[in-house]
Amino acid sequence: MQTRVSSSSFISRALSSSSNLNELRRVHALVISLGLDTSDFFSGKLIDKYSQFREPASSLSVFRRVSPAKNVYIWNSIIRAFCKNGLFPKSLEFYGKLRESKVSPDKYTFPSVIKACAGLFDANMGDLVYEQILEMGFESDLYVGNALVDMFARMGLLGRARQVFDEMPVRDLVSWNSLISGYSSHGYYEESLDVYNELRKSWIVPDSFTVSSVLPAFGNLMVVKQGQGLHGFALKSGVNSVVVVNNGLLAMYLKFSRPTDARRVFDEMVVRDSVSYNTIICGYLNLEVHEESVRIFLENLDQFNPDILTASSVLRACGHLRDLRLAKYVHDHVLRAGFVLDTTVENILIDVYGKCGDMTTARDVFKGLECKDTVSWNSIISGYIQNGDLLEAMRLFKLMMMMITEEQADHITYLMLISVSTRLADLKFGQGLHSNVTKCGINFDLSVGNALIDMYAKCGEVGDSLKIFNSMETRDTVTWNTVISACVRFGDFATGLQVTSQMRKSKVVPDMATFLVTLPMCASLAAKRLGKEIHCCLLRFGYESELRIGNALIEMYSKCGCLESSFRVFERMSRRDVVTWTGMIYAYGMYGEGEKALEAFVDMEKSGIVPDSVVFIAIIYACSHSGLVEEGLAGFEKMKTHYKIDPMMEHYACVVDLLSRSQKISKAEEFIQAMPIKPDASIWASLLRACRTSGDMETAERVSRRIIELNPDDPGYSILASNAYAALRKWDKVSLIRKSLNDKLIKKNPGYSWIEICKKVHVFRAGDTSAPQSEAIHKSLEILYSLMAREGYVPDSREVSQNLQEEEEKRRLICGHSERLAIAFGLLNTEPGTPLQVMKNLRVCGDCHEVTKLISKIVGREILVRDANRFHLFKDGTCSCKDRW
DNA sequence: CTAGGGTTAG
Numbered sequence: 069m070q071t072r073v074s075s076s077s078f079i080s081r082a083l084s085s086s087s088n089l090n091e092l093r094r095v096h097a098l099v100i101s102l103g104l105d106t107s108d109f110f111s112g113k114l115i116d117k118y119s120q121f122r123e124p125a126s127s128l129s130v131f132r133r134v135s136p137a138k139n140v141y142i143w144n145s146i147i148r149a150f151c152k153n154g155l156f157p158k159s160l161e162f163y164g165k166l167r168e169s170k171v172s173p174d175k176y177t178f179p180s181v182i183k184a185c186a187g188l189f190d191a192n193m194g195d196l197v198y199e200q201i202l203e204m205g206f207e208s209d210l211y212v213g214n215a216l217v218d219m220f221a222r223m224g225l226l227g228r229a230r231q232v233f234d235e236m237p238v239r240d241l242v243s244w245n246s247l248i249s250g251y252s253s254h255g256y257y258e259e260s261l262d263v264y265n266e267l268r269k270s271w272i273v274p275d276s277f278t279v280s281s282v283l284p285a286f287g288n289l290m291v292v293k294q295g296q297g298l299h300g301f302a303l304k305s306g307v308n309s310v311v312v313v314n315n316g317l318l319a320m321y322l323k324f325s326r327p328t329d330a331r332r333v334f335d336e337m338v339v340r341d342s343v344s345y346n347t348i349i350c351g352y353l354n355l356e357v358h359e360e361s362v363r364i365f366l367e368n369l370d371q372f373n374p375d376i377l378t379a380s381s382v383l384r385a386c387g388h389l390r391d392l393r394l395a396k397y398v399h400d401h402v403l404r405a406g407f408v409l410d411t412t413v414e415n416i417l418i419d420v421y422g423k424c425g426d427m428t429t430a431r432d433v434f435k436g437l438e439c440k441d442t443v444s445w446n447s448i449i450s451g452y453i454q455n456g457d458l459l460e461a462m463r464l465f466k467l468m469m470m471m472i473t474e475e476q477a478d479h480i481t482y483l484m485l486i487s488v489s490t491r492l493a494d495l496k497f498g499q500g501l502h503s504n505v506t507k508c509g510i511n512f513d514l515s516v517g518n519a520l521i522d523m524y525a526k527c528g529e530v531g532d533s534l535k536i537f538n539s540m541e542t543r544d545t546v547t548w549n550t551v552i553s554a555c556v557r558f559g560d561f562a563t564g565l566q567v568t569s570q571m572r573k574s575k576v577v578p579d580m581a582t583f584l585v586t587l588p589m590c591a592s593l594a595a596k597r598l599g600k601e602i603h604c605c606l607l608r609f610g611y612e613s614e615l616r617i618g619n620a621l622i623e624m625y626s627k628c629g630c631l632e633s634s635f636r637v638f639e640r641m642s643r644r645d646v647v648t649w650t651g652m653i654y655a656y657g658m659y660g661e662g663e664k665a666l667e668a669f670v671d672m673e674k675s676g677i678v679p680d681s682v683v684f685i686a687i688i689y690a691c692s693h694s695g696l697v698e699e700g701l702a703g704f705e706k707m708k709t710h711y712k713i714d715p716m717m718e719h720y721a722c723v724v725d726l727l728s729r730s731q732k733i734s735k736a737e738e739f740i741q742a743m744p745i746k747p748d749a750s751i752w753a754s755l756l757r758a759c760r761t762s763g764d765m766e767t768a769e770r771v772s773r774r775i776i777e778l779n780p781d782d783p784g785y786s787i788l789a790s791n792a793y794a795a796l797r798k799w800d801k802v803s804l805i806r807k808s809l810n811d812k813l814i815k816k817n818p819g820y821s822w823i824e825i826c827k828k829v830h831v832f833r834a835g836d837t838s839a840p841q842s843e844a845i846h847k848s849l850e851i852l853y854s855l856m857a858r859e860g861y862v863p864d865s866r867e868v869s870q871n872l873q874e875e876e877e878k879r880r881l882i883c884g885h886s887e888r889l890a891i892a893f894g895l896l897n898t899e900p901g902t903p904l905q906v907m908k909n910l911r912v913c914g915d916c917h918e919v920t921k922l923i924s925k926i927v928g929r930e931i932l933v934r935d936a937n938r939f940h941l942f943k944d945g946t947c948s949c950k951d952r953w
Numbered sequence: 954c955t956a957g958g959g960t961t962a963g
Contacts, residue, residue: 214954280956
C-alpha cells in the first residue's frame with residue numbers, strides 16, 4: 069500500500085514536470101508497466117500533457133484505453149485536447165458522444181466546446197450549446213461566461229457578446245479583454261474605446277491583452293492625444309515588454325501618420341518578431357514612403373525571417389516604385405523558399421507586374437491561378453489599363469462576364485471599366501455598364517455614380533449626367549466637382565453656377581479640384597464677384613500656395629477684367645511654371661499691353677523657365693492685339709530656330725491674325741501660301757475677318773470660297789463666310805450655306821451678352837424683347853442713336869447677315885445686338901458715372917464697337933467689354949484696342 | 954476563456 073501511494077505521487081510529479089515529448093513517452097511507458105493506464109486520473113493527465121506537446125493522436129489513444137465507464141474528467145480532457153490543437157470538429161464530435169453517454173457535462177466541459185464553435189464560426193451549434201448551458205445554469209460561471217463573450221464577439225455578434233457580458237454576475241479582466249478585442253477586430257472602434265474607458269473607471273488594471281486589443285481602436289479613430297496617453301500607460305505598467313503591445317503601438321503611430329514616433333517605438337524594441345517588421349514595412353508602404361519600406365526589408369534580412377506577408381508588402385512597394393528588378397528578386401526568393409502562395413499574394417503579384425509594366429509576367433501569373441477571384445480579374449484588368457491597353461482591358465472584362473463562377477464583377481471592376489468607356493468615349497459600352505450596374509445595385513456606390521456622371525459628360529450626354537446627379541442620395545466632393553466640370557465642358561454655365569451655389573450650401577468640403585473647375589468657370593463667365601468669393605474660400609482652405617491654383621487665379625482675374633489682381637497673384641506666387649508665365653503674357657495680350665507681354669517673356673527666359681509651344685501662342689497673340697507686327701514675327705522665328713519648336717496650326721493662325729489685324733492682307737495671304745501644312749478654316753477665317761474690316765471684298769470672296777470648300781466642323785467659320793457673302797449681297801450663296809448648316813442640324817451658338825448688377829447676372833439675346841425693362845431699354849437706345857447721329861454715326865448695314873428687304877429692318881436688328889441691350893440696361897440701373905462691365909460670348913462686331921465708343925463719350929462712362937477674344941476698354945470715344953479688334 | 958501584420962480603382 070505504501071509503495072503504491074509513493075509511486076503514484078512520483079509518477080504524478082514526473083508527468084507534470086516532463087518538458088518534452090520523449091520524457092513524456094518514458095513516463096507513459098512507466099504508467100503502462102505499473103498497470104495504471106486504465107486509471108482515470110493518470111489517463112486524464114496524459115491526455116492533457118500530450119495535447120500540450122501537440123500530439124492529439126496520442127491523447128486519443130490514451131482516451132481509448134480507459135474503461136468504457138469514463139468519468140466527466142476524462143471527457144473534458146479529450147474535448148480540451150482537440151480544442152487546443154485546433155481540431156474543433158473532433159472536439160464537438162466528442163462533446164456529442166459525451167451527451168450520448170450517461171455522464172453529464174459539468175461547467176469545465178463548456179469553455180472548450182464554446183471555443184470549438186467559435187473556431188468553426190458555427191453559430192447554430194453555438195446557439196445549441198448556449199441553450200444547454202442555460203438549461204444547466206452554467207452561464208453564471210466566470211469561465212463559461214468569458215468563453216461565450218469571446219465566441220459571440222468572434223462571430224461578429226457583438227450585441228449578444230455585450231448581453232452575456234452585462235449579465236455576468238462576476239467578471240474578470242479576461243471578460244473585458246474579450247469584449248474590447250471583439251469590438252476592435254470587427255471595426256467597432258468607438259465601442260471598443262467606450263468599453264476600455266469603462267474598464268479604466270473600475271479597479272481592474274489593464275494588462276497587455278487589453279492594451280494590444282484597444283490600440284487598433286486608437287489608431288483608427290485617430291485619437292492621437294489619448295493614444296499617446298495609452299503609450300505612457302504601457303511604459304509605466306511595463307506591459308510594453310510584450311512584443312505584441314509594441315507591435316500595436318507601432319501600428320498605431322503608423323495609422324496616425326507619425327513615422328517618427330513609430331520609428332522610435334521600433335528602434336527601442338528589445339524584442340522584435342516578424343510581425344514587427346511586417347507592420348513597419350507595411351506602414352511605410354501605406355504612408356507612401358516606399359523607399360523606406362524597401363530599405364527596412366533589405367537592411368534587416370538577417371534579423372528576421374521574412375514570411376509571405378513580408379513579401380506581399382515589399383512587393384507592393386516595388387509596384388509603387390516601378391522596381392521590376394526588386395519585384396522579380398522577391399518573387400524568386402518567395403518561390404525558392406517554398407512558400408505556398410495563396411490567392412492574395414498571387415493577386416498582389418499580378419498588380420505589381422502590371423504596375424512595373426511587365427504585362428507578360430502579370431498575364432503568366434494570372435493564367436497560372438487555379439482559382440481566380442474578383443480581385444485577380446480586377447488586378448489584371450487594371451494592369452492593362454495602366455499600360456494603356458484599354459481594348460484588352462475591355463476584352464478581359466467581357467471574358468470575365470462570360471465565366472460561370474461565383475466571382476462577379478464588383479464596384480471596382482465597374483469603376484475601372486466605366487473609366488475605360490469614358491476614355492474611349494464609347495457611349496454604347498458605357499450605357500451597357502450603367503445598366504449592368506443598376507441591375508446589381510452597384511450604382512448606389514458613390515464612386516461608381518461619380519464615374520457614370522463623368523462618363524456621360526465626356527461622351528457628350530450632359531443631360532444624363534445631371535439625371536444621375538439629381539437622383540443621387542449621397543454626394544461627395546468628387547460628385548460636385550464632376551457635375552460642375554460637366555456643365556462647364558458643355559458650356560452650360562447657368563447650370564454650372566447653380567450647382568456651384570448648391571454645393572456651397574451643402575456640407576461638403578471643397579478640395580483643390582473644386583477650385584480648379586470653378587475658377588475657370590468664373591473666368592469663362594467673367595463672374596468677377598463669384599470669382600473673388602471663391603478666391604477667399606480657397607484661402608480659408610489653405611490652397612493659395614498651390615501652383616495650379618495660382619495659375620487658375622491669374623486666368624480668372626484676367627478674364628474678369630482685373631489685370632491688376634492677376635498681377636498681384638502672380639507676384640505672390642512662390643513658384644512659377646511655364647503655365648504661370650503664359651497666363652500672365654496672355655493676360656497682358658488681352659488688354660493690349662503687348663510691350664509688357666514681351667517684357668514678361670524676357671523675364672521668364674531669365675528665370676530659367678524653358679518656353680513651350682503654348683507660350684509662343686500667347687506672345688504672338690499679345691503682339692497681334694497691340695500692333696507689334698515685327699515683334700510677333702520675331703517671336704515666331706525665335707520659336708522655330710532658337711527653341712526648335714515646330715509650329716502648330718494655332719501658331720500659323722496667330723501669325724495670320726497678327727498680319728491681318730494690321731491690314732497686311734497680301735502679306736498674310738503670302739504667308740498662308742508658304743505654310744508647310746495645309747491651312748484649316750481657322751487660318752482662312754482670320755484673313756477673312758481682316759478683309760471685311762478693310763473692305764477688301766475681292767479677297768473676302770476668294771477666302772470665303774476656301775472656307776466653304778473645307779466644310780469645317782465648327783459652324784462659326786461657315787457663318788463667317790456666309791456673312792461675307794451677305795455683305796457682298798450674294799444671297800444665293802448665303803441661303804446655300806445656311807441650308808447646308810441646317811441640314812447638318814448644326815445650330816450656331818447664338819450671340820448673347822450679360823452684365824452683373826447688384827450681385828445678379830442679367831443675360832440678353834439679340835433682338836430679345838422679353839428681357840426685363842425691354843421697353844425702357846429700347847427707348848434709351850433710341851435716344852442714344854439720335855445723339856450719336858449728331859456725332860456723325862451711320863449704322864453699318866454690312867454687319868447684317870440675313871437677307872432682309874427693308875434697310876430699316878436691318879437697322880432694327882443691329883440695334884438689337886445683345887451687347888447694346890446689356891449696356892443700355894447697365895446705364896439704366898446704375899448711378900451716373902459708374903463704370904460698366906459687359907461680357908459677350910462672341911466677338912464684338914464692328915458696328916457695335918463704334919457704337920460703344922460713342923456711348924462712352926455721350927454718357928461719360930468707362931465701358932469694359934469682354935468679347936470672346938479680348939478686352940475693350942471704351943473711354944471718351946476711344947477703345948483700348950486701338951481698333952485692332 | 955482574452956491580443957498584433959497582406960490584395961484590386963481614383
